Amino acid sequence: MKNKITLLAFMVIFQFTNLFAQEKTVTGKVTEINDGMTLPGVNVIVKGTNQGTVTDMDGFYSINVDENQILVFSSLGFETKEMKVGSQTTINIGMVANLEGLDEVVITALGISRDKKSLGYATQEVAGEDLNLTNEQNVIGSLSGRVAGVQVTGASGASMGGTQKIKIRGVNSIGGGDQPLIVVDGTPISNANFAGSDESDYGNLGQDINPTDIESVNVLKGPAASALYGIRGQYGVIMITTKKGSKGVKDVQVQVNSSFTVERAGNFMPVQNMYGGGSSQQFRTLANGDPYVDLSVDESWGPKMDGTPVRQVFSFYPQDDEYQQLTPFVAHPDNIKDYYETGYNFNKGITVSGGNENTTYRLSFNDTRIEGVEPNTYLDRNNLGLNASLDLSKKLTVSTNINYARNDAQRPKQGSEYGTGYFTQWFQRNIDMNRLKDYEYEDGTYLHWNLRRPDSNTGEIDNLSPLYWDNPYFDAYENTNKDSRDRFFGNVGLSYKVLPELELSAAVRGDIYTQNIETRTAFGGKRTPDFTIGKYENKEMNYEFLALYNKKWDDLSINGTLGGNIFNRRYSSLYQGTVGGLSSPGFYNIDASIDRPNVSNYLLRKQIRSMFGMLSLGYKDTYFVDASIRNDVSSALPEDNNSYWYPSISGSMVFSELVDWDTLSFGKLRASYAQAGSDLDAYQTSLPFGVGTVYNGTNTLFVPDNLNNPNIKPSFAHSYEAGIDLRFFKSRLGIDFTYYVQKNKNQIISLDVSGASGYSSSTINAGLIQNKGYEIAVTAKPIVMDNFKWDVNFNINRNKSEVVELAPGIDVYTYGSTTYSSVNSYLNSYVGEAFGSLVGQAYQRDEATGKILLGSDNMPLYTDATHNFGSVLPDFNGGLQNTFSIGNFNIAAMIDFQGGGQFFSRSKMLAVRTGQDPLTVATNDNGMNVRDPLEDGGGVKVTGVSAETGEDVTAYVDARSYYRNVLGRRIYEEWLYDASYIKLSEVRLGYTFGEKIMQKLPFKSVAVALIARNPAMIWQEAPEGIDPSAISTGSQSISWYESGQLVSVRSYGLNLNITF
């Protein structure tokens, strides 16, 4: 059906080629009305036709018209003017500038355009060109630092399209699942995620929007703004408006946009280069006396790398040129860096747009190819987009927006157990990475570095299977994960202007994707050969009906909306995985499963029916009141309790209309209150059984660990917001201040309960989480000259969260936990404290002095894993963008910053534990290396208080025992880092070719730019090598621990933009 409508739209568009009679020629000049400056590029159209022209460099135009016709003059930034031709042959026009900001139109909920001044709540819009400063591929990622109150956290560029997460006004959901709704031209689209917290990060699905199609992004932050999205808008809405063709003179604009960037791995953790692999400083020896490197130890507590000739790993492979040879035992200081390659990102896009009086169209195609810094990783993406509208009659308009996206990727794995994260965690400093590159010998034997020790009699290694780690090149080329996704989203809509003040519209909106994920584990590595394949299909349809009423009397304006919506979701998946190994190498198929494979199919259906109304009243363009109400009925809620109402009210007063103070160009006070609700996933109100292992033909079933709740209610967010919007000096300085309080009640969470109840968690309505904060956005134009302009955009927000209550008798909620080497750590929320406290093992301290307590062996004592280290959430974050236009040059730089917050770094802990960190080869105050024997003055100096005697103790302890068994394993307090940072995230240096050159070229405009993404971390509190802005991996929605983080990627390149 949809396809037919699209086809019809196309046919009609191309049949509009009417020709009109030409009676006489009218000429004239268009100027700015106040200062008389000539205006080039103004559209001059004969009303009701597709005939027209554009003013030249000197503001002159010439056009053939009929006496009865009307000329329409329009240009961006000016009020449109109409002039009846009559008998005139010269029509000079003075155009009135639209004072910026005063009459800004913003797209609000349901795609309704509103005067910004009439809104009683905060919205902040980001222009598409700012998002596209450096061709960032993920629109969520490019919002980072650009909107007050919005925090973006995400994956390193090395993840190849990894997940970017967004939080609006702090953590509003105890369960952490507070991602805003993404809406593209009125169509809600899925921002789902198929990643876990390790292995490949398949990214957030919101990135299927072609960034170059984006006209603007408007973030609706609070429930007031999103009340009209009901259940799905509780955590805010990201409204994306796409570029469209423009009505006017029949014109076709072709734009080609291409960029090429080089990607380099950067920000490596420092490592030591004195001691190599092993667990003892003495070499082990073969029967013939040859010393050898202990290959079975994936740590660097071994002998000094002093060039001693030893048997290294290659010498145990009979296929190797160095078989049985002794080679110098030396450091390879760059062995980690050597693994990374130079990646590139090649992006090509073309758009064709245009329109006439009745139609608009824009067709875009984009092709992105990224090769990652990790070997054998890539991401290919294609986007195809069509926007078109057609006035079928004066009253009836049909419009459509259709997007297709295709992704095809092979991404690196992350986390402590996969991929390259282990280099800083478990490795030998003496490994020559370049030597591992050819990972397969001619006879098919794989070369690994971590093997069992040789037989002490024969000096051979019989079992060449790797112990803990594969050769990373083997992993990269043999154990590949592939994923692909095809996706369509968009809408077809009809609108009918029944009366000048009443418009009815209906739309069908859809978002349909198929995600495929395939993983392979090859023969010859440390893991059992394995193959998994998953197909995930999602279809979300929205059927929408809207009636819009707009009427303005002298002083009074009315704006009313009434509508209904049906949301239908159908999600299904089919996953299969082999068990017990594969039948033959290279045959990756479920048929190859040795044992009964894992197979699961899943179906989810959900429907939400809604109706809503909104009424907005304005008086004298000064006082505005908005009220809205929405009813949602969700199929996922208990049948007798599934219908809920959400009201909102807001008001604003443009007080600058009342005061006569020239300096103040605009001033508005606003306040709002709103409720928004949220339901839960389907099937959570029934009590099913789980399907267990089939034992010898007996199917087993079990009671699930999570206890569902048949009496669940929707949760409600109550938000209170007040703000002031000020513009000074003809809008050259703007300050927008917002204070908000948001209370999220009755959160539907899976509450961890005592396992002794028989369940690990229970779905309950619990708690009250409160966020208070303020946001300041400043826009300034310090310099506005003809050939020198400086624009500043700055924003900062501060948020304080508090868990006010959980459930009766429960005052701790465990959001997440990790266990490593039997040591637990938690992310807990305690009643009365901020959301998300890190909890783990700390030093035991003397109560009186705070000094560390030491045991009888002088090792520090530690608490159990219940010490509360405080919240992980940042105190404030924000961004600063400076843009300069100097002649034909333009320079833009984007800075992100964050203050406060903390995280636990397992990478750092393990780097110390395994003797790779420079700390483990420090010189102590005896001038000896800490690894030297205690009797020679070596050892790590420890000071504290003896737990037994209470005496102060200063002692030296064995470095390996101290770092490996105590600090690097048990004392999490040592590995907590402040997450504050200031990052230069984007830089662009552009040049637009001047008119004179353009006249000689067949192009309308040409612009080139040097671009840099993530070029530098200006300052960070955390140690070098850990990027606090990219610590959360995959679908982990709150950043609280880092483990095997991918390296940072810095991209530098060139962008070329040509308009024909």
Place this chain on the structure above:
Amino acid sequence: MKQTYIIVLLFSFIIGGCSNFDDDINTNPNLPSQASGTQLIANASLYLPGLASSPKGEFMAQYLAETQYVGASLYPEESTSFYGLYQGPLANLQAVIDSDGLSASQGPVPNQIAVAKILRAYFYWNITDRWGDVPYSEALKGAENFTPAYDTQEFIYNDLFQELKDANAMMVAGSISDDIIYGGDMSKWKKLGNTIRLLMALRLSEVDSSVAMQEFNDALAAGVFTSNSDNLVFRHLADANSQNYWYGQVVDQNREWWAITETLVEEMKPVNDPRLPVYADPARANGEYVGLKFGEEENIGTEEFSLLGSDIIAQDAPVYLITYAQVLFAMAEAAERNWISEDVEPLYNMAIEQSIVQWTGSSDGVQEFLNNPEIAFDENRAMEQIGNQRWVHLYMFGYEAWSEWRRTGYPNDLVSPNGADVPNRLSYPDNEAFNNQVNYEAAVQRQFNGQESIYGKVWWDL
């Protein structure tokens, strides 16, 4: 114009508004809404091998020494969670016992309940022996009580005796289906219930010998194991879905992390114990059985020590949980304590014979072994010999052997690595301090004076 507004209103109400959906839209098609009692019991049974197959348990009894991450075997003060046992097998068994919808098509309903009660008692027995006071009477109640109080071990023992008696009494003729342990044979379940009661009774020998003796004799009279075919054994399959834990570790993951301890080799090698070749492989370096000193940290080469035997790490290796030999050792000890009138020596000899048959599959070498002067019954060393041989027999069920060590002190040559003695219990899960704070703190206060420690003693451990 009015008409238009009416149409608009109507349209909005038609599209939204009504609150009835297709009947099945929120019915989960992905999971079953019904489970038979025997399917739940079968799933609970899958957790049985997990009671034994645990490196931590083997460290407690010092059967195995860690070769790679020695720190894990140095008795760190860290919590061990019991949540998995409540959420897994116990929740299933409780659902069977509480169900009012059990169907006789899977066998007589009382038999389903009796089996669930026996298994529930067995899991609880393991839990209380490891941790001490634990949630029991208020546990497994789901939303009714998310913060169950801890019952004393004494209360739990007494209640479990009663539960096992009830189970014994309620059984009727007729087998049950989906029984992956005894193939539905109720006579074996009956013996199992009584055997558990017998062994539990013995555990109270020090704390309350009169109750112990009474329950022991009652259980014996009710009928306990009479041969190895009665054993509670979990038989793993040569199938990755139901494979032996040690196979996954040693073979699949290539982890040579565990060697046989010097203590165990010293106990077995000098007396040519026929079980040693099953328990361990000779060291690759010299072909000899070489034990690794428990807790040894310096430069361990796995080729120099005896690692787990190939039968022990086989994918389909059985896991022995309660065995006939254990019953015989218990009876030998009871005879020594004069709880029963039989002679000690034949029971002792028989216990060793049945142990060797169980582990090696034959009685070859039994007589020779029993003739060894170290092994031959010596009435002056009866308790020690029974204790040591029971320890050898309980190989690879470290937690059970550790309980017997705590009760009897045998074997008396366990080492204290790095000065750390063998613990007396496991530390409670640390998230109990978040999830069940009041009850957790009360239990720690009541038993250990507020100081949670692996060196606090459980009730029966004097």
